Amino acid sequence: MGILDDRFAQLTEHRQQHSIRVAAVMEELAEIHHLPQKEARLAAMGHDLAREMSRDALKQEAIRLGLDLLPIELAEPLLLHGPVAAMWLKQANMGSEPVWEAIYYHTTAGPNLSPLAKALFIADGIEPGRTFELRARLEKIAKEQSLDDAYVQLLKETIRYLESRGLKPHPLMIQAVTSYGKRG
Ligand SMILES: [Fe+2]
Ligand SMILES: [Fe+2]
Numbered sequence: 148m149g150i151l152d153d154r155f156a157q158l159t160e161h162r163q164q165h166s167i168r169v170a171a172v173m174e175e176l177a178e179i180h181h182l183p184q185k186e187a188r189l190a191a192m193g194h195d196l197a198r199e200m201s202r203d204a205l206k207q208e209a210i211r212l213g214l215d216l217l218p219i220e221l222a223e224p225l226l227l228h229g230p231v232a233a234m235w236l237k238q239a240n241m242g243s244e245p246v247w248e249a250i251y252y253h254t255t256a257g258p259n260l261s262p263l264a265k266a267l268f269i270a271d272g273i274e275p276g277r278t279f280e281l282r283a284r285l286e287k288i289a290k291e292q293s294l295d296d297a298y299v300q301l302l303k304e305t306i307r308y309l310e311s312r313g314l315k316p317h318p319l320m321i322q323a324v325t326s327y328g329k330r331g
Contacts, residue, residue: 150239255320
C-alpha cells in the first residue's frame with residue numbers, strides 16, 4: 148500500500164465517500180475537457196487526505212514539510228490540508244506536477260492554475276453531495292460550457308459565501324478571481 152491507500156483508509160467513511168464522488172465528477176470533466184484520466188482520478192482521491200488532521204497537527208506537519216505559512220493559514224490551519232496532502236504525494240513521487248498543483252490549490256484556488264487544478268476545484272465544489280443553490284447550475288456550466296466559466300463563477304460564489312459568514316477569503320482566491328478581470 149502506498150501513502151494514498153494508507154491515508155485514505157484512515158479517513159472517515161463520510162470523507163472517503165466525498166472523495167469518491169469528487170473522483171467521479173473529475174472523470175467526467177476529464178472526458179469532456181480532454182484531461183488525463185489517471186491524473187484526474189489521483190488528484191481527486193488524494194485531495195482531502197490531510198483534511199481530518201487537527202489544526203495543530205496540520206500546522207506542525209506543514210512546518211515539517213517546509214511550507215511557508217501565511218498569516219491567514221496560521222489563523223486557520225485547515226487551509227493547509229491541500230498543501231500538506233500535495234507534499235505527501237510529491238515526496239512519495241506519486242503522480243505528477245499537475246496532480247500536486249491541483250491538490251495544493253484545491254481549497255484556495257489561485258491565479259493561472261492548470262486545467263486539471265481548475266477541474267479539481269470545481270469537482271470538489273459541485274460533487275452531488277454538496278447542497279448549495281447554484282450547484283446544479285455550476286455543474287451544467289462545467290460540463291456544457293467551459294472549465295473557466297465554472298471556475299470563475301464558483302470562485303465568486305465561494306467568496307460571497309465566506310464573506311456572508313464574516314470570513315476572509317484567502318489572498319490566492321482573490322488573485323484567482325481578479326485574474327479573470329471583467330470577463331467573469
Ligand atoms: Fe479539501
Ligand atoms: Fe474535498
